[in-house]
Amino acid sequence: MKKNSKIENCANNLYNEFPKAEVFIKYAKKINVSEGILYVAEQEECHWFLDIMVQNCIMVSEIKYQKWKLLKNPDGEILVVALDRKCNRLLEINVPEKDFYFSSLTICKISNNLLMPCEQ
Template sequence: MKNPKISANEFYENFIGTENYYKYLLGLLLTDGVKSIADEEKCYWFLDAIASYQFEAKFRLQEFQVWKIERVIDTSFKLSATDGNNKVLVTQEIEFSDFFFKEFTIWKEGNVLLLPSEH
């Protein structure tokens, strides 16, 4: 049973590794876990945001990125990206989302978007 007080990563912790890669925008690839969560939770907007930032030089230079959405209050979220060493690359306010969980973290390694549990 889903719990809005946990992270999507906790709820979907059964994804370990991936068997398939799915083509996405701008040459990005999605793992089984990322695609399943995006499908089930209807949060392709999060993946679109990740893809859109890849045009910026500071993102092109980062082979590893940690992307996170965190509920601020009610239906507003904060999107953030770091280089994996807590150096913040960007933060953005998301004024409205119907995303169910309190947070969701995706790693970007090269051109692959994956769940931390799939690493």
């Protein structure tokens, strides 16, 4: 092991046990969320991340598969990045410092449904 290797503190590593999403709950106009997403948002108090996705996914709505990443640097600054299936950046949003424990969280948007990557 490298002496200075950084261990990623990713929320997806903790919340990777959800079964394939079959039930979706209406979250906002034209956006549904899986039970896994609701559980993570409640446990980590990060509904604000879902709200950012809902407010901004309209700009890239023609792309059916999107991967949304919340990335927090050590200073607490947060960057939300939307990627397509080939990991091309679609959107990048700077977010004021929020109380979020993990360094990252990834949520997938398939059509109008938000789900955890493990729920695909």
